[in-house]
Amino acid sequence: MTPASLRGWRLVHRWTSLICSANLLILCVTGLILVFHHEIQHLMGEDLDSSYTEGQARLPLQSLVDIAQKADPALVPKLLSFDPEDKAVNYIYLGKPEERGFDLGRWVVLNGFTGANQMLKQPEETLVGFLLKLHVDLFTGFAGQMFVGVMGLLFVVSTVSGLVVYGPFMKKLAFGILRFGRGTRIGNIDLHNLFGVATLVWAFVVGLTGAILSFSPLITGYWQKTELAAMTARHPEPMTGPAVPIDQVAAAGLAAFPGKDLAFIAYPGNEYAGSRHFSVIVRGHTELTQRLLSVALVDAETGVVAEAAGTPWYMTVLMLSGPFHFGDYGGLPLQIIWALFTIVTGVVTVTGFVVWLKRPRARSTSDRTASGAKLGSKA
Amino acid sequence: MRGGMSGVWRIPAALAGLSVVGLAAAILGDGIWDWLCWTTLSVPLAVCAVKLWRQWPGRSASL
Numbered sequence: 040m041t042p043a044s045l046r047g048w049r050l051v052h053r054w055t056s057l058i059c060s061a062n063l064l065i066l067c068v069t070g071l072i073l074v075f076h077h078e079i080q081h082l083m084g085e086d087l088d089s090s091y092t093e094g095q096a097r098l099p100l101q102s103l104v105d106i107a108q109k110a111d112p113a114l115v116p117k118l119l120s121f122d123p124e125d126k127a128v129n130y131i132y133l134g135k136p137e138e139r140g141f142d143l144g145r146w147v148v149l150n151g152f153t154g155a156n157q158m159l160k161q162p163e164e165t166l167v168g169f170l171l172k173l174h175v176d177l178f179t180g181f182a183g184q185m186f187v188g189v190m191g192l193l194f195v196v197s198t199v200s201g202l203v204v205y206g207p208f209m210k211k212l213a214f215g216i217l218r219f220g221r222g223t224r225i226g227n228i229d230l231h232n233l234f235g236v237a238t239l240v241w242a243f244v245v246g247l248t249g250a251i252l253s254f255s256p257l258i259t260g261y262w263q264k265t266e267l268a269a270m271t272a273r274h275p276e277p278m279t280g281p282a283v284p285i286d287q288v289a290a291a292g293l294a295a296f297p298g299k300d301l302a303f304i305a306y307p308g309n310e311y312a313g314s315r316h317f318s319v320i321v322r323g324h325t326e327l328t329q330r331l332l333s334v335a336l337v338d339a340e341t342g343v344v345a346e347a348a349g350t351p352w353y354m355t356v357l358m359l360s361g362p363f364h365f366g367d368y369g370g371l372p373l374q375i376i377w378a379l380f381t382i383v384t385g386v387v388t389v390t391g392f393v394v395w396l397k398r399p400r401a402r403s404t405s406d407r408t409a410s411g412a413k414l415g416s417k418a
Numbered sequence: 419m420r421g422g423m424s425g426v427w428r429i430p431a432a433l434a435g436l437s438v439v440g441l442a443a444a445i446l447g448d449g450i451w452d453w454l455c456w457t458t459l460s461v462p463l464a465v466c467a468v469k470l471w472r473q474w475p476g477r478s479a480s481l
Contacts, residue, residue, distance in 0.1 A: 206426050214429045215465065217473040233469055236430045237462040240437035326445050362445060369444030372456045379463050 052200035067385040069174040089127035091152035107147040188253025224397040231390040248360035271313035283342040292319025330358035
């Protein structure tokens with residue numbers, strides 16, 4: 040590498056890191072706690088009721104929809120969502136009859152076995168909700184979420200550029216050397232280098248998947264406006280009569296994809312369905328295949344599947360970003376590992392910032408010794 | 419002291435490889451796959467801990 044390009048990489052590493060460091064610290068602290076959100080919700084009594092007796096039959100979907108609608112008779116069902124981890128938890132979105140989006144209505148959460156209605160608390164009212172909102176959008180909605188996504192991308196560039204500048208810097212140093220007796224700056228540089236390079240792959244993956252998740256409204260919106268819209272446009276017939284029962288729709292959708300589970304059902308007339316076709320979206324049930332979605336359009340008047348398709352690669356990337364960001368795919372040991380990596384990343388963030396704070400101000404002082412000149416050009 | 423770039427990258431590359439295996443393992447299955455994930459992902463963390471422990475100020479320096 041030429042000295043000029045190395046200087047360029049150092050600039051990239053310094054500025055991408057500095058810009059995202061404040062947000063990164065918030066993400067580390069909130070993320071560290073959110074890794075254990077299930078455990079915390081359980082301790083705080085905030086977890087959803089998912090109790091049922093073994094062998095108990097699920098309630099028909101129509102009964103659940105009827106129960107949900109009682110919560111607000113002026114609204115109509117628009118979307119059913121099924122929790123992949125907890126099969127007793129069902130989310131039902133009710134919206135205004137003319138509404139195509141998901142902004143004006145409300146979510147109802149039901150136990151799919153008992154029909155017990157569970158009030159969803161506002162995010163500000165629960166510890167996990169508060170931390171999640173802070174983590175995802177800094178309490179500033181869509182704009183904040185995009186901001187956090189950009190910070191995530193800067194962090195990814197920071198990890199890559201950090202790796203590039205690591206090599207030349209460590210050329211004459213043993214791996215993992217920590218010179219704590221040599222002053223604040225050198226001690227912090229060494230700790231930053233060791234912790235940074237040791238956890239680089241994890242940080243890169245969690246940063247990148249976090250950025251992808253931040254942009255999920257754009258990614259899902261793109262799919263809805265292109266492939267899904269093209270699919271529903273091929274079946275433009277209007278509704279002329281009553282719809283078949285929702286359970287028949289679900290069964291037809293499932294029959295199109297043997298061995299899959301329900302993920303979502305969108306009612307005709309909202310933006311994820313046709314004018315007279317339900318969208319039945321299904322997923323597999325292993326750790327991997329539950330992230331792969333497929334969609335069947337089911338004619339609301341005949342109950343027949345009009346068209347069935349997979350989802351494009353970018354939707355699979357988005358869905359797979361979840362586990363690799365949350366660390367929720369390998370039990371409690373993986374959650375603990377995730378938390379430890381988060382702490383290490385926090386240390387890398389802080390030590391990197393200290394190295395910048397303690398940078399030599401004047402070139403002339405750092406040029407006096409060979410090692411001083413080397414460190415002076417580091418950050 | 420190590421000379422040359424290959425020496426610089428040997429341990430980081432090994433830790434990166436273990437991380438990739440570990441991150442991928444648990445998504446592929448349960449049981450043995452989970453154990454593969456936990457053990458491989460623990461290595462980078464253990465390296466950080468051991469290096470920190472052995473070079474902590476006041477502790478007799480030995481690398």
